Amino acid sequence: SKHDSTDQDAVITSRDVAYGLGDIDWDSLGFALTPTDYMYVMKCLQGQSFGKGELQHFGNIELSPSAGVLNYGQGLFEGLKAQRKQDGNILLFRPEQNAMRMRMGAERMCMPSPTVEQFVDAVTATVLANKRWIPPHGKGSLYIRPLLIGSGAVLHLAPSPEFTFLIYVTPVGNYFKEGIAPIHLLIDTEVHRAAPGGTGGIKTLGNYASVYKAQGAAQAKGYTDVLYLDCVHKKYLEEVSSSNVFVVKGNVISTPDIKGTILPGITRKSIIDVARSQGFQVEERLVAVDELLDADEVFCTGTAVVVSPVGSITYRGERLSYGNGGVGVVSQQLYVALTRLQMGLTEDKMNWVVEL
Numbered sequence: 394s395k396h397d398s399t400d401q402d403a404v405i406t407s408r409d410v411a412y413g414l415g416d417i418d419w420d421s422l423g424f425a426l427t428p429t430d431y432m433y434v435m436k437c438l439q440g441q442s443f444g445k446g447e448l449q450h451f452g453n454i455e456l457s458p459s460a461g462v463l464n465y466g467q468g469l470f471e472g473l474k475a476q477r478k479q480d481g482n483i484l485l486f487r488p489e490q491n492a493m494r495m496r497m498g499a500e501r502m503c504m505p506s507p508t509v510e511q512f513v514d515a516v517t518a519t520v521l522a523n524k525r526w527i528p529p530h531g532k533g534s535l536y537i538r539p540l541l542i543g544s545g546a547v548l549h550l551a552p553s554p555e556f557t558f559l560i561y562v563t564p565v566g567n568y569f570k571e572g573i574a575p576i577h578l579l580i581d582t583e584v585h586r587a588a589p590g591g592t593g594g595i596k597t598l599g600n601y602a603s604v605y606k607a608q609g610a611a612q613a614k615g616y617t618d619v620l621y622l623d624c625v626h627k628k629y630l631e632e633v634s635s636s637n638v639f640v641v642k643g644n645v646i647s648t649p650d651i652k653g654t655i656l657p658g659i660t661r662k663s664i665i666d667v668a669r670s671q672g673f674q675v676e677e678r679l680v681a682v683d684e685l686l687d688a689d690e691v692f693c694t695g696t697a698v699v700v701s702p703v704g705s706i707t708y709r710g711e712r713l714s715y716g717n718g719g720v721g722v723v724s725q726q727l728y729v730a731l732t733r734l735q736m737g738l739t740e741d742k743m744n745w746v747v748e749l
């Protein structure tokens with residue numbers, strides 16, 4: 394087939410392509426790492442372009458203690474999923490979008506990045522090499538985690554002399570422990586995720602570790618996660634630690650617009666198009682926290698969280714509830730539309746799905 398890459402043929406042995414599925418309980422997948430067989434590794438010196446990478450056995454990597462990523466956080470990650478169709482074939486969802494987002498982030502972080510073609514080919518090779526870890530149809534997905542890191546040694550505050558593009562994959566189920574039941578959010582009025590001019594709009598590593606404290610505090614009080622507000626006015630919705638946010642009021646669905654502090658989610662972008670195709674009016678704009686008061690539904694979107702309905706949001710001690718303890722009808726409808734498309738159960742009119 395067109396995906397018989399030489400990289401792959403060189404490393405996969407008959408031991409590894411052992412038939413059948415990996416030996417795990419496919420019915421109890423959460424969002425945690427299950428080590429798989431192969432990872433993709435490609436290196437590049439500063440000032441040069443990525444050339445050729447290879448599949449290696451999944452395992453630890455060696456880095457200088459003074460690697461740029463370890464010392465100064467020069468790094469990006471991506472997230473996308475592969476799913477198994479009913480007929481067993483494998484589907485990727487809009488992988489070129491992740492490639493383009495990584496290229497944008499790399500520009501901001503002064504790193505070279507793989508071309509869209511290199512990225513998508515590497516994702517494809519890694520998924521095919523780890524085929525036995527793709528959950529059976531309907532049981533979850535293979536989460537694909539590309540990384541781009543400053544792997545060379547550096548002490549001065551400056552870009553790393555060498556960069557590594559790496560992809561590992563792992564089978565996953567639901568991200569939130571609630572599964573597909575509504576989640577409960579706390580608006581943190583003190584902690585902000587990103588500032589104008591900062592790096593909130595790219596998937597750089599530091600945007601994620603910096604939420605742990607607020608997230609942990611919220612979880613200790615029984616909330617699922619934190620919804621952050623903008624840091625200038627402390628008034629407009631930004632995003633949740635791991636996902637974008639949408640507010641539903643009648644036929645209008647609103648979501649914070651992309652203005653540098655919000656991660657341009659691929660699920661976000663897809664849900665906007667799906668909702669419009671279903672007749673909703675979708676607005677990308679400043680969404681004030683006050684709008685939560687009379688919203689019908691709220692939901693979060695992300696590759697990991699998919700479409701997660703929000704059951705309540707607590708703001709300044711006041712708890713606002715949505716969906717009468719269940720999943721809101723609009724959230725449910727969009728979740729079904731998106732996941733059916735990603736699993737190959739509905740016609741892909743947008744040309745988003747890549748069948749391997």
Ligand code: COI
Nearest residue numbers: 472473635695696697698
């Ligand atoms: C994803 O949704 O893929 C992400 O990258 C979010 C991450 C915090 C799990």
